[in-house]
Amino acid sequence: MTSESAIKQIRSYIAQRQWSEVIALCAQTLKNNPKRLEFYPFLAKAYTNQGRLTEAISVYQQALGTALNQAEIYAELGLLYSKQNQFVQAAWHYQKALAINPDWAELQYNLAVVLHQLGDWEQTIAAYQQALKTKPDYPAVYFNLGVLYDRRGELDTAVKNYQRAIEIQPNHIRAYSNLGSTLAKQKKYATAIKILQQGLQINPTWSTLHNNLGQIYLLNEQPDKALASFEMATSLEPSMGLAYNNLSKLWQQQGNYERVAEIIKYFINLEPTNVAAFSHLAGVLFHQGKREQAIKYLRQAIALEPDFVNTYCENNLQENTTDLLTRAKNSCAKFLAALSEEADTPEVLNFLWQTYSHWGDVLFEYGSITQAEACYRKGLDIKPDAVSLYLNLGNCLAKQKRWNAAVGIYQMGLILEPHHGQLGFQLGKILENQQLAQSAVDYYEQILQKKSYQTGLWQELPQLFPTKNTLSHLPQAIYHHTHDWIRDCRLEDYSYTEIVWEGTAPTNSRRSKQPPIQITPEELDNSEIECGGVSCAKCMAQLINEFQPVFIGNRSYQCSFNYSLDITASLPFVVSIPQGKVWNAPQKNSWIICHAIAVMTPDNYLLGDLSRCYPWFLPPCPYPEKTNHKIFEVDRLPDLTQLKGKVAVLSGLAGHVYYHWMFDILPRIELMRLSEIDLDSIDWFVINSIEKPFQKETLSWLGIPLNKVVSSDDTSFIEAEELIVPSFPGYLDWIPYGTIKFLRQTFLPKISIESSQYGKKIYISRARARTRQVINEKAVTQFLNKLDFQTIFLEEMSILEQVALFANAKVIVAPHGSGLTNLAFCSPQTTVIELFSPNYIRTDYWVISEQLELKHYYCLGENFNCPTLRNLMYQNSLTEDILVNLSSLELVLNVAGFSE
Known part of the structure; x- marks a missing residue:
């Protein structure tokens, strides 16, 4: 057979997709004459269409270095390696092809796709941009660039690329969908809705557009339109799980739990491995009181994702513990183990209510009163005859000054156990405080008559009202800036020295002097609750954006440091206050460490920039001047300890933690040195504690005699003849360079x-x-x-x-x-x-x-x-x-x- 007739026959086979015949003819021809180069591409194509990619690669490799078009050979090899997910090899072959033919826009596109798979986002963008130089009107490139910039959080650039893709290809339906979603991320809901509606004019039957439109309607507080969009999506694509998930959330917002349960069950039939769906359904069933069904779905969730639960149980199944946190984790682990081991429903629920009870105890002790309340209420839903839960829930309500609600809960507990001394005592205290003396006396007499007074139990009761001694020591007002108090006070024997510290800057000299703010119950009750402090999701999101993290693929990011962060704290300072006072919340256990520091003047003002308390605030917080300091929540201050001589305060929030010790406490020793205070002249250094080796070791290196340390955990309320207080150098959890420089100069030479x-x-x-x-x-x-x-x-x-x-x-x-x-x-x-x-x-x-x-x-x-x-x-x-x-x-x- 001549070459021409063989090629003609091969083309006929290809047209009929008879790949085995193509392979046989090419193989026979090449066996007879291996130099018939024109047959190699046909043979490789046939192998490729049969899925025999390794054989196809081998054939193309034999064609390398021949008279055949080498750019095309390398390009085909790149494509084959890409199909095998061998992306490094694919990228290398695409680059070899482009070295021969650099103006091949489609190949630049393929290279970019492979580089994206490899996580090299910068080179991916470079390849797409190179493709645009050769082919400026390439809609697929603009669309993919939009996706990349969207994932990187560069939303404005993403929008421009999606818009360009639509401009070139007006019927690019996916570009409309992505553009609408990106605009929604920018909270441009009206524009996003308009874009998606334009997409629906092009293809009104694409369910994804209807679903995305529903999500934006929901964000834009248009639930009726959202409902219509989600239902349209599910009618067009009955297997679209995402739309059913969104539909369930919408019905839940409207309180229709029966409908929610129906939808999630249908969704689970579509996606039987979706753990979040099982979790959602279990939560709904618990809300409906269908606990046995809820347990069934939780078991299925654990079976699908057992790692977290198994590890939690391994780490926390401990017995005979008195620590509240360990006890709560132990109880939770028992509940999870009972779930996993198919224990009877009553046993599972018994562990569950105990878990809620123990977590409530932890949260109450930690000061998270509203969270504790929620735990106790969930416990009571399961175990309505648990008298201890009524006592603890009543205490939560009383702590929130919800007196009538607290009285009602205590009384409900007394119905179950009329002679419960602690319930009666707490109830009596509230009634006494409400000037209902006779009613209070009645409860106290019942306690005495029934001899239900047990000393140990009474000592565990929380104080509902501050003692007279505590009230007498609370500050009358707060100066947010120590410098303002300095200007107002009439004392002569004080000093105030600002310290130059890299990463900080002088306070705006034109800042007007602020008078002290009187502290009233109304001030405290109406404190700034919009911000969660160092745990505030909104503030932390702003900080994360400051670093412009670059998404490099598969849950991974690189921080971008190509610019200077525009966050600068005020200059630190050192102040001495005659007859000054300081209260440090002592460490109670391994998980409740120092959470508040209050520095007070002899004329009874709280100094805000020297006093901190959790949750405090992050640099972008719009509420940096706090009035709701933890000292005003203290029910019983310890006795005031008076110290003679010069007393330096170094204690810090969580000063027992290595991070805070190194960044918040040690630098303040350097601030005192820089203020020209002779450390040898200091009589006492108030520090959280020196129990840990790193505390003793670092203090020794810095020349602080351990016998001069007063532990604020042991002596938490102090008045000093001369109180010396260095401020904190920088914001909490935001370290200025001066602090880093000090640590490096101190320890690296050693x-x-x-x-x-x-x-x-x-x-x-x-x-x-x-x-x-x-x-x-x-x-x-x-x-x-x-x-x-x-x-x-x-x-x-x-x-x-x-x-x-x-x-x-x-x-x-x-x-x-x-x-x-x-x-x-x-x-x-x-x-x-x-x-x-x-x-x-x-x-x-x-x-x-x-x-x-x-x-x-x-x-x-x-x-x-x-x-x-x-x-x-x-x-x-x-x-x-x-x-x-x-x-x-x-x-x-x-x-x-x-x-x-």
């Missing part, structure tokens, strides 16, 4: 980097921490060990060993936690990979990386998609454990250049 026994690649373990443990720690360490990482337990190391470890490291992988405080000692260009729970992302250490020119990446762990259980296990996202996605970690290590 170590030898060359003599470090540790390697350049380190993983900081939190396996011994109480919270935020890595669930798949074993898998993570095994993966990192293969890349020559060393697993480090900082608890085993001295301060100087930690300093040397971080100063010597080239790459550090670590879960978010205090161990990363040591980033302050890293060398420039050190790579940091921080591991987060997806529900708790913080910028604390990004600030350090930005100022020291470190390369900071972060990976978001997998989410436990069962909020009904997750919110029971972790009452605060701060404590959530982390399930590391190994693919995400591998991607970041690859991008950072540490994959081998």
Whole structure:
């Protein structure tokens, strides 16, 4: 057969998709004459269409270096490797093809798609832009750029690219859909609705557009139109699970729980592995009182995602504990174990109500009164005859000054147990305070007559009303700025010195002097509740945006440090106050540490810029001047201890925690030095405690005699002959460079980097921490060990060993936690990979990386998609454990250049 007739026959086979015949003819021809180059592409195409990609690749490789069009050969090889998900090989072959034919726009597009898969977003964008140079009117490129910029959070740029795609291709329906969604993210709801309606004019039967339109109507508070859109989406596509999910949320907002349950059950039939749907349905059924059915769906959720629950049970099934937090976790673990082990419903519910009760105790002790109230109420829903819950719920209501509600709850408890002494006593106290003396006396007499007075139990009762001694010591008013008090006070023997500290700046000299603000019950009750302080999601989102994190793929990001952060605190200062007073909330246990500091003047003013309390605030907070200080919530202040001589106050919020010790407490010693105070002249240093080795070690290095330390945990309310108070250098959880510089100058000269026994690649373990443990720690360490990482337990190391470890490291992988405080000692260009729970992302250490020119990446762990259980296990996202996605970690290590 001649070459021409063979090719003609092959084309006929191809037209009829007879690939085996194409392969046979090409193979026979090439066997007879391997130099018949024109047959190689036909053979490779036939193998490709049969799914035999490896054979197709082999054929094309044989054609390399021949007279055939090499750009096309490399391009085909790139496509084949891409189909095999061998993206590195695919990118290499596309680049070889483009080196031969750089104006091939479609190939630049293919290269960009592969680079996107590899997580190299910068090169992806560069490839798309190169394609546009050759082919400016390429709608698919503009659309994909829109997707990229949208994922990176660069919404304005995303909008422009979607608009350009529509301009070039007016019927690009997906561009309308994405553009509307992006505009909704910008809260431009009216414009977004208009765009989606334009898309529906082009294709009124696309269910995705109707669903997206429904979501925007819902955001725009148009529930009726949202309902119509969701129902239209489901009618057009009965298998569209997302629309059913949105529909269920809408009905729930309107309180129609029966309809919600019906919709979620249908949704589960569509997506039987959707854990969030099982969780949602269980929550709805609990609300309806259908607890047995709810338990059934929770069991199915656990079966689908067992890792979080299994690890939680392993870590928290402890017996015989008196610690409230440990007891709550233990009870929760028993509930989860009973769920997993198919225990009888009454046993499961028994553990559940106890879990709510114990979590209520924890939250009440912590000061989260409204959350505690919610827990006690849920417990009572399950166990309405639990008298202890009525007592605890009544105490919550009384703490909120909801006196009538508290009285009603106490009385309900007394109906169940008429001689319950604690219920009667608390009820009597409220009635006494309401000037109902005779009614109060009646309850007190019942307690005495029934001899229900047990000393231990009475000591555990919370104080409902502040003591007279406490009221006499509370500040009469607050000066938000110490300098304003200085200008107003008539004392002569004070001093006030501002300190130059890098990363801070003088207060605006034109700021008008503020008079003291009188503290009244109305002031405290109407305090700024719009902001959640250091836990405020809105403020933290603003801080995260300051760093413009770049999404690099698969739950992974890189912080962008190409600009200066525009957040500057006021200059720190040191003030001495004759007969000044300070109250530090003492540490109660491992989880209730110092949460408030109040500095007061001899004329009974609270100094706001020296006094802090949780939740305090983050730099972008619109309510930085707080009046609702925790001291006004104290029911019983301890006796006032008077100290002679000069007393320096160094205590800080959570001063027992390594991060706050290093950044909030130690720098204040340097502030005193810079204010020319002779530290030897100080008689006493008030510090939270010196029980931990790092506290003693650092104080010794800084020349503070331990025998001069007064622990504020033991002596929490002090009046000093001369109270010396250095301010906090910078915002809480936002570290100025002056603080970092001080730590580096203090500790780096004391170590030898060359003599470090540790390697350049380190993983900081939190396996011994109480919270935020890595669930798949074993898998993570095994993966990192293969890349020559060393697993480090900082608890085993001295301060100087930690300093040397971080100063010597080239790459550090670590879960978010205090161990990363040591980033302050890293060398420039050190790579940091921080591991987060997806529900708790913080910028604390990004600030350090930005100022020291470190390369900071972060990976978001997998989410436990069962909020009904997750919110029971972790009452605060701060404590959530982390399930590391190994693919995400591998991607970041690859991008950072540490994959081998």
